[in-house]
Amino acid sequence: MVPEIPIGIVSERTGVASSALRYYESEGLISSERSEGNQRRYHPATIRRISFIKVAQQLGLTLDEIREALESLPENRTPNERDWTRLARNWRPRIDEQIGMLERLRDRLDGCIGCGCLSLRTCKLVNPDDQLGSHGPGPRTIIEPD
Amino acid sequence: MVPEIPIGIVSERTGVASSALRYYESEGLISSERSEGNQRRYHPATIRRISFIKVAQQLGLTLDEIREALESLPENRTPNERDWTRLARNWRPRIDEQIGMLERLRDRLDGCIGCGCLSLRTCKLVNPDDQLGSHGPGPRTIIEPD
């Protein structure tokens, strides 16, 4: 018998509204048991799961993608350190990529917007590798590495 | 008489769909003149403006915020280097902040998610400065500096 936490407390602890928690459940991101009177009771590990969801959202992942990531967790037991660490490590490249994108943006914005070249297809910020159209139309630099 | 560019070309050059350009106009982010036959004709400077909008979106700004930023540009003349540079500089802190947030995330994710402390309000990732509730409920670290 694990302590079971009501939705209000989970909401308070995670900063996620109760309505959002119900929504997450309807979307298959989290689960709950029910009390005698049909109210949700959460396993403490669910709080970690919810924190994970929030962090993932900060990274720009959609709930769909997050659910997919969460599906790699074991269902028959409470996820342990190793499980979570594995998940976290998968994000490393994604985080590095985002940081790189922002650094490029920062380092070039002044000169690039300032000089007006942001309007040209030859701009390094907009087309870092000069491969125009290689990934469909439009500026792409900010998303792609040098 | 400045060369006036039709919407399709602007779309092609910026990678923004024509429908989106019309939408931006309806939202007051860009403007256009009209041809004899009532078709939109854009000033070349508008392309730079649109690129700016795209970059700003990458930074997570809403169109509302972007419009506000753009309103600081002069309306009676084509914005020059100085105008754009000033705008770009305003973003510097914002970009730095985002980079910082991601670096903190990267540096702590392994240990933090791994050890399970992500579920606790004392976690550094979730509450870096231990000022619980100082900005409303919920984890905030990823958004705030050390």
Added chain:
DNA sequence: CCTTGACCTCAAGTCAACTTCATTTCTTAG
């Protein structure tokens, strides 16, 4: 002149991620 493709407008639709509402049921402190 005709056809094709680019444009026009306005209304409505879409998608993600929730929130709000109305109504009913639990749970718990006094």
Added chain:
DNA sequence: CTAAGAAATGAAGTTGACTTGAGGTCAAGG
């Protein structure tokens, strides 16, 4: 035991940022 406050449900509404659709106009090549 009772009243207040927390929770449940299902449907509908919201917000941001566009896209799609219907029905009509414009512009250019053959």
